[in-house]
Amino acid sequence: xxxxxxxxxxxxxxxxxxxxxxxxxxxxxxxxxxxxxxxxxxxxxxxxxxxxxxxxxxxxxxxxxxxxxxxxxxxxxxxxxxxxxxxxxxxxxxxxxxxxxxxxxxxxxxxxxxxxxxxxxxxxxxxxxxxxxxxxxxxxxxxxxxxxxxxxxxxxxxxxxxxxxxxxxxxxxxxxxxxxxxxxxxxxxxxxxxxxxxxxxxxxxxxxxxxxxxxxxxxxxxxxxxxxxxxxxxxxxxxxxxxxxxxxxxxxxxxxxxxxxxxxxxxxxxxxxxxxxxxxxxxxxxxxxxxxxxxxxxxxxxxxxxxxxxxxxxxx
Numbered sequence: 146x147x148x149x150x151x152x153x154x155x156x157x158x159x160x161x162x163x164x165x166x167x168x169x170x171x172x173x174x175x176x177x178x179x180x181x182x183x184x185x186x187x188x189x190x191x192x193x194x195x196x197x198x199x200x201x202x203x204x205x206x207x208x209x210x211x212x213x214x215x216x217x218x219x220x221x222x223x224x225x226x227x228x229x230x231x232x233x234x235x236x237x238x239x240x241x242x243x244x245x246x247x248x249x250x251x252x253x254x255x256x257x258x259x260x261x262x263x264x265x266x267x268x269x270x271x272x273x274x275x276x277x278x279x280x281x282x283x284x285x286x287x288x289x290x291x292x293x294x295x296x297x298x299x300x301x302x303x304x305x306x307x308x309x310x311x312x313x314x315x316x317x318x319x320x321x322x323x324x325x326x327x328x329x330x331x332x333x334x335x336x337x338x339x340x341x342x343x344x345x346x347x348x349x350x351x352x353x354x355x356x357x358x359x360x361x362x363x364x365x366x367x368x369x370x371x372x373x374x375x376x377x378x379x380x381x382x383x384x385x386x387x388x389x390x391x392x393x394x395x396x397x398x399x400x401x402x403x404x405x406x407x408x409x410x411x412x413x414x415x416x417x418x419x420x421x422x423x424x425x426x427x428x429x430x431x432x433x434x435x436x437x438x439x440x441x442x443x444x445x446x447x448x449x450x451x452x453x454x455x456x457x458x459x460x461x
Contacts, residue, residue, distance in 0.1 A: 192439060192440050193439050194440045195216065195441050197213040197216045197217055197445065208419040208421055209278075210275075215278070217447055223280040223283070225282070226283050238285060239443050240443065241284065241285060243438075243439055244281050244282045244439075245279070245280055245436065245438070245439045246278070246280075246434040247276060250274050251274075253270070253271055254269075254272055255267045255270075256268060256270050258270060270409065272408055272409075273407055274407060281294075301428055301432070302387075313373055316369055317369035327359040328359060330355055331355045334352050394427070397425045398422070399421070399422075400420075400421065400423075401423070402414075402421070403421065404416055404417065404419075
């Protein structure tokens, strides 16, 4: 909502306020709608207890983490989680909710496997690994955590809009500089043309080519400046993102069956495997992560002193 308020203060025109408000509500429905929001009766079905124990509720810990020490490290390095539990207002809280994000990598390898009751050493298999674990959007309850995630999504989309506006501005400056160089070169050739030596056929052809290139650069420069010339045109870049949410934000279900070695197990196979029901969030061109809502226990948070001691050992 803070983003909407800032845009409204900038707009000052009722039409722009109406457009921005409508686009904001569209994205709000996506961020907090049916795919990212469940009723309270389904809270426990969508949240996993993040613990060093072997079972993370319905998920085997080893499917997401190599060892229990990795879980401890994720909890320990989350400044948001530590700040939440250390806040006096949360002194009585035993647990917190957060969003666990991680990157998924898949590799195709040849590895041993049982095929038709016989051991083979060159079976094509796919390994799945999760890394870069990060805990964010820590809150006191599940729905407050969801709300914080939605707010951060909107903030990210605002950054995308600002990046677009900045890129257009930089492009306009580059075009202006290009125009100046072309105009200077063209003036120089025209001066030579009227001089004692004159210009040959190559010089005349270069003048024609420069005039054509200068005309193109001038048109592009005028277009770039026009797209940023008024507040309405700048807001147009914001609403263009809000008008096409599917182009910038997507949430897909991710179902995997992994054995203890991290290999994919085919559906219907009798091989023991962990069932993973996760989601994959994509935003813009560069952000794609597997996400999982988790509950974190205060008792599982490593003491701050142990983290400092560990850092000292690593340095030494």
